[in-house]
Amino acid sequence: DAGVIQSPRHEVTEMGQEVTLRCKPISGHDYLFWYRQTMMRGLELLIYFNNNVPIDDSGMPEDRFSAKMPNASFSTLKIQPSEPRDSAVYFCASSSRAGITGELFFGEGSRLTVL
Amino acid sequence: EDKVVQSPLSLVVHEGDTVTLNCSYEVTNFRSLLWYKQEKKAPTFLFMLTSSGIEKKSGRLSSILDKKELFSILNITATQTGDSAVYLCAGGYMEYGNKLVFGAGTILRVKS
Numbered sequence: 091d092a093g094v095i096q097s098p099r100h101e102v103t104e105m106g107q108e109v110t111l112r113c114k115p116i117s118g119h120d121y122l123f124w125y126r127q128t129m130m131r132g133l134e135l136l137i138y139f140n141n142n143v144p145i146d147d148s149g150m151p152e153d154r155f156s157a158k159m160p161n162a163s164f165s166t167l168k169i170q171p172s173e174p175r176d177s178a179v180y181f182c183a184s185s186s187r188a189g190i191t192g193e194l195f196f197g198e199g200s201r202l203t204v205l
Numbered sequence: 206e207d208k209v210v211q212s213p214l215s216l217v218v219h220e221g222d223t224v225t226l227n228c229s230y231e232v233t234n235f236r237s238l239l240w241y242k243q244e245k246k247a248p249t250f251l252f253m254l255t256s257s258g259i260e261k262k263s264g265r266l267s268s269i270l271d272k273k274e275l276f277s278i279l280n281i282t283a284t285q286t287g288d289s290a291v292y293l294c295a296g297g298y299m300e301y302g303n304k305l306v307f308g309a310g311t312i313l314r315v316k317s
Contacts, residue, residue, distance in 0.1 A: 123305075133248070133293065133307040146304060181247060190236045190297025190305055191255075196247035 092116075094197035096182050102203045108170040111200045114163055115184030123194065124157055124167050125181040133181070139165065172204045209296045211308035218284055219316050226279040226311045228294030237297035238270055238277045239305065244290045251279070251292075284315045 095114040103109055115122045123138040137147040142159045150157070154173070159165040169176055179201050183194040208231045218224055230238060237255045241248035252261045257272035265284075270277045281288055291310040298304045 132309045135304060135306070138303075146300075190239075190299070190303045191253075193239075193250040193253065194248075194305065196249070198246045 094182055094184050094195055096180075096197035096200050098200055099198065100201045100203075102205065103172055104205050105173055106171045107204075108168065109172045109176075109202060109204075111167045111180050111182075111202070113165045113167070113182030113197060115165070115182070116195055117163065119184035119186050119195070121185040121187065122159060122165050123183040123185070124165070125183065125196075126178045127181060127199070128178045136167070136180075169202075172202075174204045177202055177204050207308070208298070208306045209294055209308035211292075211294050211311050213311060214309065215312040215314070217314045217316060220284060220286060222284050222315075223280065223282045224284060224313065226281075226292050226294075226313070227276060228278070228308055229276040230294075230296040232275055234299045235296060236299050236303075239295045239297065240268055240277075240279050241293040241295065241307075242290045243293055243310070248293055281313075284313075286315050286317050289313060289315045 097112045120141050124136040125133050126136055127133045136149045137157045138145055139159045155169055157167045179199040181196050181199045183196045185192055185194045210229050212227045237253055239253045240251040242251055252268045254270035257270055260267055260269045265282045268279045291312050293310045294308040295305045
């Protein structure tokens with residue numbers, strides 16, 4: 091299995107630009123999670139999906155952030171407009187269970203720098 | 206208020222030493238405790254603990270959960286330089302369905 095695939099691996103953009111991060115979960119996994127990692131705040135859950143339906147988006151910082159999962163093999167996290175404080179590593183993870191009862195498989199992350 | 210608190214924040218040891226990493230957690234809606242190792246890239250799964258007092262072991266790593274005192278420890282014996290990483294503890298909480306809350310991590314550096 092190829093594992094969780096994220097793109098882009100690195101993105102450098104200017105404040106105000108739209109950023110779209112992409113994720114392909116492991117085939118057969120029903121749960122997909124988006125996390126953000128910074129030195130200050132550690133690893134934070136932004137949103138997660140079960141069977142393509144958003145279940146908990148309470149971690150999404152503000153309206154500038156949105157996430158979609160149009161099908162079982164693809165999800166996007168969009169930031170519009172981006173701000174320097176959004177600079178972080180964004181991880182996508184998938185699981186065959188809810189995460190609290192089973193292992194999460196993480197992608198290699200998308201490192202975002204907003205200038 | 207942090208749900209999951211790890212200590213120490215960082216640790217430097219020599220090869221061959223034994224280390225103990227600590228993780229305390231809040232009990233409300235708690236379901237499980239998970240340990241992950243993060244090297245340069247993505248966190249990788251080590252253990253999941255749901256029952257108190259039952260040790261889980263994998264090679265030189267072991268972990269146990271104490272649901273009375275609300276903490277878990279991760280032990281690494283005979284440390285090697287390859288054990289250098291950030292070790293993350295996560296609590297699984299039944300909130301809004303299910304939520305995994307990560308601690309800040311312990312940075313472990315093993316010197317040769």
